[in-house]
Structure formats: structure tokens, C-alpha cells
Amino acid sequence: MKKVILIIGITLGLNPLFAQEDDLDISSDNAxxxxxxxxxxPVSDAGDFSSFTLGVDLRGQYLFNPNLGVGIASGYSNYFGEDENDDFGIIPLAGFIRYYFTPNGLFFGSDIGYGFLTGADDTEGGLYVNPQIGYHNRDWNIYAYYQNTFAENDIDIQSIGIGATYNIRFK
Known part of the structure; x- marks a missing residue:
């Protein structure tokens, strides 16, 4: 219950960032x-059951200005089981915020939302956070991440890794 209240509080706190303006102009330069x-x-609890994770990352982003971007994030991370353990996965549904220092260069940001677990019997999911730091240019983002899903039954599904995304611009 505490996690549900935390998610609701964070969502309401971030709500002004996602508010629509009357003159919102979406173009290939800002979305x-x-x-x-x-x-x-995998690290911590997940490292006891899995040795490697591989996933896909899908995002929709809107830039408020050249330095601040917000959006929604989803995808899938598969945790490959080891020592007779089955594979399991996480499907996040999250909002994200990113700060870009320059048009090309360093950025940092984080996803926050809910991670739905697949292939796990004892839990359905929990609070999902995914801070990132990386390099970006007009077409690519390359980053390091720390992913944590605070699942039910005091199980934390954590991993550290790298990712790369390609920007598909609206025309």
C-alpha cells in the first residue's frame, strides 16, 4: 500500500510537467x-536467479526547451535464468525526465513508474525507477543505467548496464 501511495504522490507531483499548453507545437525539432x-x-536479489539481462527500450519524448525533455517509457527486459531457474522479465510503464546540458553531449535523467513482472509466481510487480547518464546527439543516445523494481514480497529486481536508442523524428 505504501508503494501505491508513493506512485500516486509522484504522479501528482510530476503532473505540472506534463500539462498541456494551448499553443503546444509538436515538430521534428521537439518531439x-x-x-x-x-x-x-543483474545485481542483488536478481543476481541470485539470473546472470544476464537483455531488453528493448521504447520512449516518446517532448522537449520543453533545448535542455529539458519529458515523456513516457516502456519496453521489456528479460532476465535469463541460471542454475535451473526460469527466465523472468519486467515491462515498465513509466514517465521520464531528462536534462540535456548541451545540444550534443552529456545528459542525465530518470524513469519512474510501475514495473510489471512476467514469469514470476510470487509477485506481480512494483515501483520502477531507472536513472540514466549518457551521451546524446541528434540521432542517438548511448547511456549507462541502474534499473530497480521494488517488487512485492520485499524482492528488488535490480540491474546495471548500458543502452542505446535511435531517435525516430516526426516529419
């Missing part, structure tokens, strides 16, 4: 889709 792949190493 695009991002599609890519991630690869990582």
Missing part, C-alpha cells in the same frame, strides 16, 4: 520516438 536495446548484469 520524437526513441527505440533501442539494453544489456545488463
Amino acid at each position: 520524437w520516438l526513441k527505440a533501442g536495446v539494453t544489456a545488463g548484469v
Whole structure:
């Protein structure tokens, strides 16, 4: 219940960032889709059951100004089971915020939302956070991440890794 209240509080707190303006002009210069792949190493509880994670990353982003972008994120991360453990996965549904220092160069940001677990019997999912730091240009983002899903039953599904996304611009 605490996690549900936390998610609702964060959603309401971030709501002004996603508010629509009357003169919202979406173009290839301020909005695009991002599609890519991630690869990582499970740590903590997940490291006991899995040795590698591979996933897809899908995002829709809108830039408020050249430095601040917000959007929605989803995808799928598969955790490959080891020692007779089955594979399991996470499907995140999250909002994200990114800060770009310059038009090409360093960025940092984070996703926050809910991670739905697949292939797990004891839990359905939980609070999902995914801070990132990386390099970007007009077409690509390459980043390091730390992904954590605070699942039910005090299980934390964590991984660290790298990812790359390609920006698909609206025309």
C-alpha cells in the first residue's frame, strides 16, 4: 500500500510537467520516438536467479526547451535464468525526465513508474525507477543505467548496464 501511495504522490507531483499548453507545437525539432536495446548484469536479489539481462527500450519524448525533455517509457527486459531457474522479465510503464546540458553531449535523467513482472509466481510487480547518464546527439543516445523494481514480497529486481536508442523524428 505504501508503494501505491508513493506512485500516486509522484504522479501528482510530476503532473505540472506534463500539462498541456494551448499553443503546444509538436515538430521534428521537439518531439520524437526513441527505440533501442539494453544489456545488463543483474545485481542483488536478481543476481541470485539470473546472470544476464537483455531488453528493448521504447520512449516518446517532448522537449520543453533545448535542455529539458519529458515523456513516457516502456519496453521489456528479460532476465535469463541460471542454475535451473526460469527466465523472468519486467515491462515498465513509466514517465521520464531528462536534462540535456548541451545540444550534443552529456545528459542525465530518470524513469519512474510501475514495473510489471512476467514469469514470476510470487509477485506481480512494483515501483520502477531507472536513472540514466549518457551521451546524446541528434540521432542517438548511448547511456549507462541502474534499473530497480521494488517488487512485492520485499524482492528488488535490480540491474546495471548500458543502452542505446535511435531517435525516430516526426516529419
